[in-house]
Amino acid sequence: MLRRLSEAVSVSGNEKEIRTVLKELVTPCDDIWTDTMGNLYVHKKGMGKKVMVCAHMDEVGMMVKGITEEGLLAYSSVGIDSRVCVSKRVFVGKDKIPGVIGSKAIHLQGRDALSKAIPHAELFVDIGAENKEDAMKYVNVGDYICFDTAFSYFGNGRIKGKALDDRLGCAVILELLKKKYDYDFYAVFTVQEEVGMRGAMAASYQIQPEFALIFEGTTANDMPELEGHQYVTKLGKGPAISMMDSATIVTPKLFRKMKQTAEENGIPYQIRQGTKGGTDAGAIHKACGGAWAIGISIPCRYIHSPIAVADISDYENTIKLADAFLTGHKIEEVK
Amino acid sequence: MFKKMLIDILQAYGPSGNEHKTARILAEYMRPYCDELWVDVLGNLICHKKGISGKKIMLSAHMDQIGFIVVDIDENGFLRIANVGGILPPLSVAREVVFENGVRGVTYFETPETRDAKAVATVPNMYIDIGCTSREEAEEKVQIGDMCIFVSNYVDMGKRVASGAMDNRVCCAIIVEAMKEMQSSHDVYAVFTVQEEVGLRGAGVAAYAISPDLNINLDVTLTGDTPKTPAMSVALGKGPAIKMMDSSVIVPIAVRRFMIDCAEQADIPYQREVLRAGGTDTAAIQKTQKGILAGCISIPSRYVHTPVEVVDMDDVENTVKLIRVIVSKEQLPDTI
Numbered sequence: 001m002l003r004r005l006s007e008a009v010s011v012s013g014n015e016k017e018i019r020t021v022l023k024e025l026v027t028p029c030d031d032i033w034t035d036t037m038g039n040l041y042v043h044k045k046g047m048g049k050k051v052m053v054c055a056h057m058d059e060v061g062m063m064v065k066g067i068t069e070e071g072l073l074a075y076s077s078v079g080i081d082s083r084v085c086v087s088k089r090v091f092v093g094k095d096k097i098p099g100v101i102g103s104k105a106i107h108l109q110g111r112d113a114l115s116k117a118i119p120h121a122e123l124f125v126d127i128g129a130e131n132k133e134d135a136m137k138y139v140n141v142g143d144y145i146c147f148d149t150a151f152s153y154f155g156n157g158r159i160k161g162k163a164l165d166d167r168l169g170c171a172v173i174l175e176l177l178k179k180k181y182d183y184d185f186y187a188v189f190t191v192q193e194e195v196g197m198r199g200a201m202a203a204s205y206q207i208q209p210e211f212a213l214i215f216e217g218t219t220a221n222d223m224p225e226l227e228g229h230q231y232v233t234k235l236g237k238g239p240a241i242s243m244m245d246s247a248t249i250v251t252p253k254l255f256r257k258m259k260q261t262a263e264e265n266g267i268p269y270q271i272r273q274g275t276k277g278g279t280d281a282g283a284i285h286k287a288c289g290g291a292w293a294i295g296i297s298i299p300c301r302y303i304h305s306p307i308a309v310a311d312i313s314d315y316e317n318t319i320k321l322a323d324a325f326l327t328g329h330k331i332e333e334v335k
Numbered sequence: 336m337f338k339k340m341l342i343d344i345l346q347a348y349g350p351s352g353n354e355h356k357t358a359r360i361l362a363e364y365m366r367p368y369c370d371e372l373w374v375d376v377l378g379n380l381i382c383h384k385k386g387i388s389g390k391k392i393m394l395s396a397h398m399d400q401i402g403f404i405v406v407d408i409d410e411n412g413f414l415r416i417a418n419v420g421g422i423l424p425p426l427s428v429a430r431e432v433v434f435e436n437g438v439r440g441v442t443y444f445e446t447p448e449t450r451d452a453k454a455v456a457t458v459p460n461m462y463i464d465i466g467c468t469s470r471e472e473a474e475e476k477v478q479i480g481d482m483c484i485f486v487s488n489y490v491d492m493g494k495r496v497a498s499g500a501m502d503n504r505v506c507c508a509i510i511v512e513a514m515k516e517m518q519s520s521h522d523v524y525a526v527f528t529v530q531e532e533v534g535l536r537g538a539g540v541a542a543y544a545i546s547p548d549l550n551i552n553l554d555v556t557l558t559g560d561t562p563k564t565p566a567m568s569v570a571l572g573k574g575p576a577i578k579m580m581d582s583s584v585i586v587p588i589a590v591r592r593f594m595i596d597c598a599e600q601a602d603i604p605y606q607r608e609v610l611r612a613g614g615t616d617t618a619a620i621q622k623t624q625k626g627i628l629a630g631c632i633s634i635p636s637r638y639v640h641t642p643v644e645v646v647d648m649d650d651v652e653n654t655v656k657l658i659r660v661i662v663s664k665e666q667l668p669d670t671i
Contacts, residue, residue, distance in 0.1 A: 229407035229415030230459070243480035244404055244417070249352030249530060251378070255480055271479050273406045275417035290377040290540035
């Protein structure tokens with residue numbers, strides 16, 4: 001399942017492939033539908049509070065913005081840092097035309113160029129076309145470009161692949177949908193999170209939840225040369241509970257309740273220490289008359305790049321924590 | 336009387352997202368002057384005074400203040416922090432801070448060279464010293480996720496007063512004062528909003544729920560009346576500043592005309608405000624529901640987001656008067 005989710009090609013605004021995969025994987029429920037923006041909704045009716053669980057299904061990528069006379073594709077970034085683009089394999093367009101992102105060989109670069117990141121404007125996708133006319137037979141301006149990365153298990157309980165942010169979140173929701181909670185339960189797989197929580201805003205107007213639980217793949221920067229206070233999260237230390245990011249301040253009582261739930265159930269957890277970055281919670285908590293929203297994140301190293309690494313235990317403990325919170329009626333305990 | 340209330344409101348603890356203590360104090364002050372009051376899911380305090388016209392006016396002022404959140408505690412008991420709202424780091428070091436539970440601390444920043452005059456504080460290199468010598472000791476007092484605010488004195492300079500919380504508690508106090516002798520045929524909702532300082536997050540939610548016919552928001556604004564500040568026509572003591580525009584909102588012509596007419600008819604001094612950078616809750620309110628007519632009255636304030644935000648008590652008094660005039664009008668603007 002994780003392989004299918006990770007390898008689905010669905011850059012922001014073009015989530016059809018992942019949506020199709022999710023529809024196949026989702027447990028039968030009362031209702032399932034897609035809205036005009038492409039958000040996928042799954043409803044399990046119930047008597048209790050209206051609860052929404054949410055994960056975004058889009059991923060970072062690129063879009064073709066022009067084709068040179070030589071048949072190379074100029075592109076615009078959709079949420080990507082240019083440093084990770086050089087020398088990568090990609091797919092272009094809905095026919096998944098293979099391509100590579102090249103740059104000048106080292107022999108041809110001046111000394112200055114070697115010490116700088118190559119900007120997107122100087123990078124091109126090579127699809128092996130002879131010239132512009134030839135390239136136009138296969139691709140066009142506006143086509144999406146996605147990294148071509150195979151998913152795999154490696155090391156001791158670790159996984160690597162693209163789009164772990166946020167296909168791991170989608171996988172958590174698929175697991176939660178197999179269970180039964182005493183809530184009017186909506187699961188939403190949102191679109192266009194990576195370009196500014198655009199899908200979640202529409203979804204929250206449609207659902208108007210009282211409580212929302214957001215699952216994210218978040219930055220793990222447990223790497224050399226960082227001091228303790230510079231970490232956001234660390235791999236293998238458990239689900240990361242959000243306190244504040246650039247789009248949401250979690251209601252303190254709710255934050256404490258989530259920590260308490262983890263402690264009571266013996267589930268390892270960490271606090272998402274970084275306060276940068278935003279998630280769908282930012283859109284959801286202030287839509288309509290407001291909602292309580294909290295994010296639980298799965299630490300992923302190297303996010304927003306062609307390949308990320310996560311620890312499977314963090315994924316499993318995220319499911320456990322969410323399940324304990326929902327089964328234990330913890331929402332009702334927050335006054 | 337007013338000053339006592341103002342001091343009380345200024346001293347309440349209420350960084351963005353943690354406004355419950357401030358809300359409690361404001362609720363006590365408001366209770367005698369409204370028919371019902373409640374706190375919504377995000378923590379906005381909504382006070383409703385019933386009317387008979389069938390129209391709804393929403394008065395709003397944010398009650399949150401800037402501060403810091405603890406993101407890490409090191410082995411020596413120092414707290415590492417992130418800013419909550421628009422902190423000015425160079426003006427935020429060597430300051431006293433206080434947490435919700437009363438724990439006190441002081442801010443400083445990494446200075447590899449002792450007394451390096453050129454060292455510059457940034458949020459990542461700042462820390463808080465709460466007088467502990469180990470992580471364990473510090474964790475008994477403060478936990479990751481706790482927020483603190485700056486401690487500031489109330490400086491009474493006579494006609495002008497200073498405090499670190501004028502933005503925006505002075506406007507909260509103004510609304511309470513205005514409600515005391517308010518005459519209005521409309522339903523008046525006085526709303527003390529949350530999370531303005533981190534991006535106007537609370538006000539839109541409250542306005543969505545109330546769906547008012549008119550919103551008048553109150554906030555502080557900058558002035559151009561101190562040495563070598565960028566040109567801006569607003570000055571202390573020249574009356575409430577009626578907002579035309581800032582970087583978040585363009586006030587509809589009909590609403591600003593309405594506010595100006597109210598001031599002129601009642602002989603209340605006022606000034607026109609155009610703020611180049613900075614935003615306020617009016618922006619979030621006007622864009623919710625099907626669009627809401629919303630305006631803003633600003634209290635001129637010097638040194639905003641520092642421990643010595645200065646306002647003029649004449650401006651405060653005139654703003655109270657202007658609000659009372661505004662809510663007393665039978666005819667509200669109904670189109671832009």
